[in-house]
Amino acid sequence: MDEENYTRPEYIPHELVSEILTRLDVKSLTRFRSVSTRWNSTIVHPSFSKSHLSNSSAGAGAPVTLVLSFINRFNSERTVFSVKIPPNQTKSLPNPTHILTIPGFAHSFVSQSLNGLICFNLGAMCVCNPSTRKFHKLPWTKVEISPLSPASTHHRRNAFGFDPVSNAHKVLDTWITCHEDEMIMEHKIFTVGAGCNKWRRIADGPPYFPFNESVCINGQIYFRALTSVTASEEVVMVAFDVNREEFRFIQIPDDAISNSEEAVLIELDRRLAIVHHQDNVLSMWVLIDEEDAKWLKKRVEIPGMCSEMNDRRRFKFAGTTFSGELIFAERSLTKPFYVFLYDLKKNEAKKIEICGLTDFKFDYSSALMNVISVNEHVETIKCLT
Secondary structure (H helix, E strand, C coil), rough: HHHHHHHCCCCHHHHHHHHHHHHCCCHHHHHHHCCCHHHHHHHHHHHHHHHHHHHCCCCCCCCCEEEEEEEECCCEEEEEEEEEEECCCCCEEECCCEEEEEEECCCCCCCCCCEEEEEECCCCCEEEECCCCCEEEEECCCCCCCHHHHHCEEEEEEEEEECCCCCEEEEEEEEEEEEECCCEEEEEEEEEECCCCCEECCCCCCCCCEECCCCEEEEEEEEEEEEECCCCCCCCEEEECCCCEEEEEEECCCCCCCCCCCCCEEECCCCEEEEECCCCCCEEEEEEEEECCEEEEEECCCHHHHHHHHHCCCCEEECHHHCCCCEEEEEEECEEEEEEEEEECCCEEEEEEEEHHHHHHCCCCHHEEEEEEEEECCCCCCCCC
């Protein structure tokens, strides 16, 4: 080749390379980490994962990605799948993707997907990134208060939150020691990806006995709780500020069905809502003003064409999509396996069959598999350690 005809490649600024990389999928980014030391350090940097998450968040007309979590009651393994639902999908779907199977203790706690990460209780708490197929088991915790008497009992609750201010995921671990009518609280926090594999003790806050639930919205973790262990139990809403690591109580309306097992907490239009599903009616209480504890009550009648999802023995409320659709899913792994996406604003539902779940080769009969969680998910490259 003549020298005069040889064109030297133009230099591409690394800032432009980084911007291009933020628009790629996680699978490609995982491969490209081996291109060079600089590319690797760029991709694993917290600021890059934040920019990538912003670009990968679903927009209008994008497929809905669901993450499905099952637990095997025989060997306690938790299996995670993902499936993409194209826009206007109303029938069957392609086979889901098997993400990973995690051994552990068969505990029911599983969090919503928060900015691409999910938290499980496997005896030890475990944080999982389905996009990278990585998981990190956190150090064990135990109650530190000595029993006040042989009659003292210890209870553990967990929650998972995301702080948009510091871009940090945090796991809340709470031990409650009950002695007669007294409750003693112990709270610890684990910050994911902070480079320190330790729990931190935080202020204990007011005494309460939390339900086994939680939902994180705008940097606040919410869960219902009893204010005492006596006969005159009052149900309140507890809010935990993930950034400040502080607790506060929010009063619940007297007419709200707040202590029923059929009542669940959801995110609705970026607000907290209590939803109670009975027969063909959804009763909802939406928190519109936290400071003054103002709630707005709504009532939605499910149309007859969607009556199948009213079968509470078969379907359970499983979560919400980012656009606000309610997700109803089969209570156990069956063939065929269906989910409903119910649009509150249009008052209509899409029934979708997810094919291939029972084709996965479990160690034991699929009859032992129970659905624990189905919720919408977004890809992230975030590291867990």
